Amino acid sequence: MSKETPSEKARQQIDANLKRVFREQEQAELPDQLRELLAKLKAQESSNLDDKA
Amino acid sequence: MTADPRDELIEHLPALRAFAISLTRNGSTADDMVQDTVVKAWTNIEKFEPGTNMRAWLFTILRNTFYSSRRKAKREVADVDGIFTENMAEKPAHDGHLQMTDFRTAFAKLPDEQRETLILVGASGFSYEEAAEMCNVAVGTIKSRANRGRKRLAELMHLDADGPVELTDKVTIAVVSNNGNSAF
Numbered sequence A: 001m002s003k004e005t006p007s008e009k010a011r012q013q014i015d016a017n018l019k020r021v022f023r024e025q026e027q028a029e030l031p032d033q034l035r036e037l038l039a040k041l042k043a044q045e046s047s048n049l050d051d052k053a
Numbered sequence B: 001m002t003a004d005p006r007d008e009l010i011e012h013l014p015a016l017r018a019f020a021i022s023l024t025r026n027g028s029t030a031d032d033m034v035q036d037t038v039v040k041a042w043t044n045i046e047k048f049e050p051g052t053n054m055r056a057w058l059f060t061i062l063r064n065t066f067y068s069s070r071r072k073a074k075r076e077v078a079d080v081d082g083i084f085t086e087n088m089a090e091k092p093a094h095d096g097h098l099q100m101t102d103f104r105t106a107f108a109k110l111p112d113e114q115r116e117t118l119i120l121v122g123a124s125g126f127s128y129e130e131a132a133e134m135c136n137v138a139v140g141t142i143k144s145r146a147n148r149g150r151k152r153l154a155e156l157m158h159l160d161a162d163g164p165v166e167l168t169d170k171v172t173i174a175v176v177s178n179n180g181n182s183a184f
Helices: A008-027 A032-052 B005-024 B027-043 B054-072 B074-078 B080-090 B098-108 B112-123 B128-135 B139-156 B170-182
Strands: none
Touching: A008 B005, A008 B098, A008 B112, A008 B139, A032 B005, A032 B027, B005 B027, B005 B054, B005 B112, B027 B054, B054 B074, B054 B112, B054 B128, B098 B112, B098 B139, B112 B128, B112 B139, B128 B139
């Protein structure tokens, strides 16, 4: 019969694996397109501010 | 002069991208989602309350973007299961732990809402209350999604099977057996 909730030990293993998967993805290098997007948005903002001045 | 909260955005991009990958199960879709989120956050920065959790705010924008695009293209999104598993097969864990590959495959099989909840409360350190606010549902719903997700993962990984859960792979069993033998 299937249990209603996983055991505490299983839960700990699952959460440790979840953290590990997330950490690995977090540590992956950011694609250049994302950095470039931020730089573009910033440049656009500066140019808008210059236009207003 | 007050600091521009937009300067903080870059710090959260790795976590935002990790969340997007977990949610979409596809690298290029995840990058598109992160780009959309960044543009939305940038252009709506006045809606961010300084002093509150920017990561939670960004995650909320990203998940709203994801679910709205899922509604628009339900068939496409439903088909990414195989793509995600394929990606995982191309990138096995470098440390040789086959269990992690199994875990990723099992995790990819969970429904979106359970995957999302487990990443928020199990991996990213958000409280049930914070996750509930981000997902715009009751705290009980988050607890139930997390519980169902963990239960399903335990089943898929055979973690609650009879016997010691730590002896789950042949290598571990072999090492332990060898150690046991050498003691005699």
